[in-house]
Amino acid sequence: MGLSILTEKFKNPDREYTAFPFWFFNGDFTDEEIIRQIRDFKEKGIYGFVLHPRMGIPESIPYLSDIFMHYVKTAVETAREEGMQVVLYDEGMYPSGSAHGMIAAADPALASVGLTLEDSWNTQGHPPEERPVARLADGKFLVCRHNRGTIRGIHFGEDDGEAKAPLSADILNPAAVDLFLQLTHERYYAVLKEYFGTTVIGFFTDEPSILGRNGLGTPEKPFFPWTPGLEEEICSRGGRPEELAALFEGKENRTTAIYRQVITDREGRVYYGKLSAWCEAHGIALMGHPHQSDDIDVQQFFGVPGQDLALRWVAPEKGGLEGMDSVMGKCSSDAARLMGRRRNSNECFGACNRSEGGRQVPWYFTGSDMKWYLDWLAARGVNLFIPHAFYYSIEGARKEERPPDVGPNSIWWGRYRQISGYMSRLSYMGTDVKNCARVAVLCDNRDLHWKEMREFYESQVEFNYLPLRFLEACREENGKLLCGDQTYDCMFGEEKYGRLQEQLRERMPGVKRIRSAAEAGRQDMRLQKPCPSLRLTHFIKEGKECFFLVNEGEETISETAEIKITEDKNCCLAACDLWKNEYYGILVRQQEGYLAFPLELGRRESLLLLLCTEEEFREAGFRYRAEKEEIRIRGWKLIGEKPHDLQKEYEGTFYWEKERDKKKRWVLHTAAEEMVEYYVNGRFAGVTLWNPHEIELSGLLEEGENHLRIVVTGNPANRYGAADIPYGLL
Incomplete structure (x- = not known):
């Protein structure tokens, strides 16, 4: 594919690259309102959604009842008519696997159980599934018992700790x-069969939990995941059930290791495996995400591997490299890559509210936050975004249920095409590519080495996770490690898995072993000085060598960078600002096999770079940008205020001489909170969402005096979260 065609696809990605927001199906439905909202999504550049039954549905619309399914069918039929797609959600509400408590109601023996420690045990008065697993030397018993775990339901009164919260099911039980x-x-399927495989493309399963919510017991009397008869599987692998007493002492032994692997294997085989097989047999994909951010093994069962970014587990103020949750992006993308899956997803933004004074402020989520999260995910290979959430209704207590609404009830909904377009371009960018990582990082389920990986990120040394279960399919060839379509120069982490080290040495003696990023050797892009806040992913798309760069920090990156070129020929560097949908050339100089260029990335900025020939550069219409010049306003004047809409309006003037100034790029900088909409001489010029606000206005300026008007909109936490966050020009 030529550069000109590729850039046109970036400018206008196909609908398959749309975001699929969680649509909180949470109100007193009407067909008319369902249809209106779906058409509104489409008008804003959203061509799909996850239909998520959510708390706030009245009890007059029972889960999976005829009236409930009527409204579901209205949504799916409307999506088909509008050329959109739907992912169904498999629970009411979450975690998945309990059918809104209907499983436990139908057969109480199938409610979730756990392994607990009892001082004594009498079988009388207990159902058959509650039974001792082992008697210990001190006379105590390890016992399988119902743990009274629950899920969050779809009707008010069914939340955590409330009397009507539905019971969770034993998802380890076939x-x-x-x-x-x-x-x-x-x-x-009975209601929507005709739409499966066309309009309906997947079933979303959401963080299934073996013990349910509120089912862990107490510190003095905890429960551990279990299912009746699990001791037999543990024994078959050489374990001794009585040794599981170590779990209650915070200790590990051979049997606890076997136990943890048995739980992982059984959850995969019994829960994920059955769901995956059902979806495949019905022409759709299993989608969603597992319970934990480093659950990489069960990704094998997903048609679209996925993860979940919620509750500011990672955040701009924390950095993107701290904690177990920092691995989630590459957990899903590397799993997808190794399995040959085109897409991998992330359910993002859920309850990612900012805090003030140590307290999380409901609805306090900003455009700056959203851009940071999208770039954080894209730089790690995520290529399908599931924004959490678009609310059907925010009436009453519904607006307090895991806010914010990042769609129809956000301040940016009227300008949402800026955001939906960006998500589509990022998704297109990351789909059907060959990643150029040269380092394979050996890992195991829930063991993805987040601490060790910090150095790799901060040094721009790209890597792929390689789960141990894939090693059988790997081989060595000419000193390289080959796994599927991926080729690696070196391997990290072998020493962490002593039981495999000797075997790997025999099978792959020539593959380079490393213990740090510094040992990885040459880099395809290097900087003159260290830049720990720069993230890099290098890949081949449609035959073009690409580098996606993200500033993950708070300060501007201004540095000289060099890209390794493999052929001794004149190269050009095409730049794509996917947020602004702008495309231009970057001046380079070629030296000693590298292409040197100035790299400047402001706060919350990202940039896609493509290597190309001079001919491709010209044919695609790329041009080098003119020098930047700042527009200086003769004093902004507040001309209006709408407190209910959280808006302040300002105007100012600027004098421009066409003949003198036409060869420059004229940009306006403003310091404001939070969203700024711009009008030049009565014409809409654009919108910006974070500080420092910058917009180019060159094409809208007229000879002489120009009138500029800006509308600044504040954060909705002021309206819905009882906050007092200043807004307007700063």
């Missing part, structure tokens, strides 16, 4: 999972 599929998936 009978419970079979009933889950019968009650939920088959019900949807």
Whole structure:
């Protein structure tokens, strides 16, 4: 594919690259309102959604009832008519696997159970599934018991700790999972069969939890994941059930290691495996995400591997490299890459509210936050975004249920095409590419080495996670490690898995082993000085060598960079600002096999660079940008204020001489909170969402005096979160 065609696809990606927002299906529905909202999504550049039953549905619309399914069908039919797609959601509300408590109601033996420690045990008065697993030397018992775990339901009164919260099911029990599929998936299929595989493309399963919510017990009397008969599987692998007493002492031994692997394997086989097989048999993909950010093994069951970024587990103020949750982006993308899956997803922004004075402020989520999260995910290979959430209704207590609404009830909804377009361009960028990482990082489930990976990120040494279970499919060739379509120069982490080290040395003796990023050797892009806040992913798309760069920090990056070129020929560097949808050339100088260029990335900025020939550069219409010149306003004047809309309006003037100034790029800088909309001589000029606000106005300026008007809109936490966050010009 030529550069000109590729850039046109970036400018206008196909609909398949749309974001799929969580649509909180949470109100007193009407067909008319369902249709209106879906058409509104489409008008804003959103061509799909996850239909998510959510708390706030009245009890007059029971889960999976005829009236409930009527409204679901209205949504799916409307999506088909509008050329959109739907991902169904498999629970009411979450975590998945319990059919809104219908499984436990149908058969109480299938409610979730756990392993607990009892001083004594009498079988009388207990159902058959509650039974001792082992008697300990001190006379105590390890016992399988119902743990009274719950899920969050869809009606008010069914939340955590409330009397009507639905009971969670035993998702390690094949009978419970079979009933889950019968009650939920088959019900949807019976009503929507004609749409499966076309309009309906997936079923979303959401962080299934073996013990449910509120089912962990107490510190004095905890529960551990279990299912009746699990001791037999543990024994078959050489474990001794009585040694599981170590779990209650915070200790590990051979049997606890076997136990943890048995739990992982059984959850994969019984829960994810059954759901995956059902989806495949019905022409759709299993989508969603597992319970934990470093659950990489169960990604094998997903047609679209996925993860979940919520509650500011990572955030701009924390950095993107701290904690177990910092691995989630590459957990899903590297799993997808190794399995040959085109897409991987992230359910992002959920309850990612900022804090003030140590307290999280509901609805306090900004455009700056959103851009940071999108770039954070894209730089790690995520290529399908599931914004959490668009609310059907924010009436009453609904607006307090895991806010914010990042769609129709946000301040940027009227300008949402700026955001939806960016998500589509990022998704297109990351799909059907060959990643050029040269380092394979050996890992195991829930062991993705987040601390060790910090150095790699901060040194721009790209890597792919390589789960141990993939090693059988790997081979060495000419000193390289080959796994699927990926080729690696070196391997990190072998020493962490002593049981495999000798075997790997025999099978792959010539592959270079490293213990740090510094040992990885040459880099495809290097900087003159260290730049720990720069993130880099290098890939081949449609035959073009690409580098996506993200400033993950708070200060401008201004540095000289060099890109390794493999052929001794004149190269050009095409730049794509996917947020602004702008495309231009960067001046370079060629020296000793590298292409040197000035790199400047402001706060919250990202840039896609493509290597190309001079001929491709010209044919695609790329031009070098003129020098930047700042527009200086003769004093902004406040001309209006709408407190209910959180808006302040200002005007100012600027004198421009066409003949003298036409060869420069005229940009306006403003310091404001939070969203700024610009009008030049009565014409809309654009919108910016974060400080420092910058917009180019060159094409709208007229000879002589120009009138500029800006509308600044504040954060909705002032309206919905009882906050007092200043807004307007700063």
